Every structure is written in C-alpha cells, then in structure tokens.
Amino acid sequence: MGPTNPYSSSNTMLSGFSIPPVNRGDPIKITVSNFSQRSILMTLFPASPGNIAPAGPLLLQVVPTGSNFSTTVESSGTQPYGLYVVSYNMTSYDLRIQSVWSPYYVVDTYTVPAVFLVLATGAAAYYYTYAERRWRIEQNAVEGSPP
Numbered sequence: 001m002g003p004t005n006p007y008s009s010s011n012t013m014l015s016g017f018s019i020p021p022v023n024r025g026d027p028i029k030i031t032v033s034n035f036s037q038r039s040i041l042m043t044l045f046p047a048s049p050g051n052i053a054p055a056g057p058l059l060l061q062v063v064p065t066g067s068n069f070s071t072t073v074e075s076s077g078t079q080p081y082g083l084y085v086v087s088y089n090m091t092s093y094d095l096r097i098q099s100v101w102s103p104y105y106v107v108d109t110y111t112v113p114a115v116f117l118v119l120a121t122g123a124a125a126y127y128y129t130y131a132e133r134r135w136r137i138e139q140n141a142v143e144g145s146p147p
Contacts, residue, residue, distance in 0.1 A: 011089045016052045019081040019097060021105035028081060028099040030060070031070040035093035038063055040085055044073055047082035054082065078102055 046056035
C-alpha cells in the first residue's frame with residue numbers, strides 16, 4: 001500500500017490517509033504489517049471535514065517495532081480523523097484501518113436550519129389559518145349575513 005509521496009529529495013516518504021467521521025468513543029483499529037523494524041512513524045489525529053491537516057491533539061504517535069503492529073484507539077469526538085505514515089528508507093508496508101463510519105455526522109450541520117424551518121412553517125400555518133378565518137368574517141360582514 002505505501003509509501004506514496006516522497007518528502008523533499010530524501011528516501012523518506014509521507015503518506016496521508018483520511019478516515020471518515022467516527023462517533024465519540026468508538027474504536028479505530030490500525031494494523032500495519034510487512035515493514036522493516038523501526039522504519040515507519042504513524043500519527044493519528046482528529047481532522048477537519050474535507051481536510052487531512054491535524055485539527056486537535058494527537059491520539060497516537062508511534063514507531064512500531066517488529067514487522068507487524070496493531071493498535072486500537074478510542075475516538076475523542078464525533079469527527080473525521082487523519083493518519084500520517086512517515087516511511088524511512090522508502091520502506092513499504094501494508095495498512096488496514098477499521099472503524100465504523102458515523103451515519104449521523106451531517107445531522108449537526110442541518111440541525112439549526114431544520115429547527116428554523118419547522119418554526120417558520122408552524123408560524124406560517126398559524127398565520128394563514130388566522131388570516132383565512134378573518135377573511136371569512138369580513139366577507140360575511142360585507143354581505144350582511146351572520147358568521
């Protein structure tokens with residue numbers, strides 16, 4: 001899978017991976033295998049939506065020993081995450097990220113407009129009911145018949 005992007009003009013490679021939004025407290029499991037000992041640096045961090053730059057404190061920063069490494073980190077908030085893998089000496093590796101995507105992540109984005117829309121709809125329905133009733137009373141008064 002990696003490495004993907006050369007860093008400067010050296011043998012160091014930088015790969016960035018975006019993890020979709022994960023609910024607060026849910027696990028993010030990272031497994032990396034088939035690499036040389038102490039040849040990669042992994043950094044897991046919260047990210048902003050649509051961006052892979054760190055947007056909070058690091059959740060994991062480790063230089064794995066051995067040729068296989070696996071860890072599970074608890075997500076610190078309902079948000080997307082990013083993973084940087086720095087590969088020294090162009091070391092290749094296999095990476096697997098397991099987590100459960102938060103299906104309701106975008107609900108927060110639409111909560112305020114939705115509440116406003118519901119209130120505006122209720123106010124409009126009340127106003128038009130009141131206006132229709134008043135119009136009928138006026139029409140009956142003009143015609144001279146009782147309401």
